Amino acid sequence: MKSTLYRKKWPLLVFLVPALAFLLVFLYYPFVQNIINSMSEISGLGTPSQGMQEPWYANYAALFTDSRLRTAMKNTLILMVCTVVFQVGIALVLALLVDSIRVGAQLFRTLYFFPIVISATALGLMFNLIFLYNGGMVNQLLMGMGVIAENIDWKDQAHFLFTMLLPVMWQYVGFYFVILVTGLNNIPQDLYEAASLDGCTGLSRVRYITLPLLRNVLCTCLVLAITGALKVFDLPWVMFGAGMPREQGWLTGTYMYDQTFNRGNVDYGSAIAMLIVVLGVVLSNVANRVFKPRDDI
């Protein structure tokens, strides 16, 4: 990109500095403070630090022996894989289908995006009603169809993972759908026309034109899905609270929140937050390496 337009650098000040200043004050500085907190001794939200941990990495050492954290990591990784495969996968299929039809395309877009609009608090309450043991929608429906003889406890140890992951995934399919549809609409129409002259239609068109051209957008989705999974918090929190059932239901987000705000382990919570950040950076870098976004398409 050797452009004459962008040789003069001073406009960078105007473009970049306001945003970076905001990030510096409200994101990076607090974050550095958080790292310091993770090595300090802080026993409550309002209480000042009582000096450094002894040794300074004590909280990080504790991460390795914490069995609840291990559960949280396992659940979060499952969530992450499901997010990438099902959320982005379903969204891609839906986006391609909507792109291929004329009648009703707009209606489907409106409907699919709808769950994103609703706050996780409202959705959590809604899914609590839907998965209610006694009289919830799912149990009543299955009973009515004769699939089950008695109510299923959707939040017990056998079902909780399903009950926790389904609403999270369901809600965000529409999110990736919108991003992908926007990407699809940016593909020039004449490319498709040229391809159809060459006899390239249907699935082969998707394979050789649409998917390669969607590469950058898909890459964005992948990074968003990975980092999003690490941060999932409010829906599982409203539905399950602290680690239900029986300490099996932790996610990295809910566990970190519980440690910091319910147990007052501000320093340990900060260390978990660091773990989340490091995992996010490493995993999304891997994703970016594998599916390199390219400037030439």
Add this chain to the structure above:
Amino acid sequence: MNGRGLKRNLTPAKAVSYLVLIAWAVTTIYPFLWVVLNSFREKGLIRQDSFSIPLPGGGFTLDNYRTAMDRFDFGNAYLNSLLVSISVTLVVVVLAGLAAYALVRYQFRGKGVVYSLVMAGMMFPVFSTIIPVFRMEVAWGIASTGNRWLSLLAVILPQIAGNLCFAMIVLMGFIRSVPIELEESAYLDGCSVFQVYFHIIMPAARSSFATVAIFSFLWSYNDLFTQNFFLRFPKEKTITLLLNEISSQAGVNYGLMAAAVVLIVIPVLIVYVLLQKHIIRGLTAGAIKG
């Protein structure tokens, strides 16, 4: 739209397409319909039979709504929510657009570092920054003052920072695919960089600006965590906080809970339907520009 490649000979495939699309649409709509139905049902009937349509004399009631409206101040909460979310959206769109443009088009020393910082910013869970931010804002005298407007500002600032990285990354993805030749020729015609940004980049990436604006708005509106942290006084309560309060007070009064969910969803739904037209227009405009 893109229907031209698929002609009449593909009708069965099209039928399958529609089946799949409709099936997913049902999953997004039906749960809400179910909640709406049950918000009109008399107390205690939800558990026995929640699928029938409540009729007057057959379990239909408006009591759930009356209780919700009497006990909670919805109007004020909506006002607070809108003030916060609109401010956040405006600032995010302006700052993120400029920064994304600079990061895509300019080559400069430290660009890699800035890019990594923005990526890293997306990973920061809000719980890892909120305590230092809270202490900082207390020191500045804007948080925990009891002044409604300052408290709202105290929520707005960290929410802007929290949405910026996402907005920048999405916008960068789209600005990258704007053909640079256009900008070059505009420059040769005497446009400044700023004119290029406002007259070429922004219109070309319009759909993605709309996308970013919508998400910033919704995330700000629905963000329970930050709001819960900064807004403590009744007159500062936003709609999300109100819902949280109702849900903790409703207990096993499922009808009241359902009514509260509906009351919170309906206005968002109206705004959404109105904005949706703009998104769609933005999307199709992008397609024609190609």
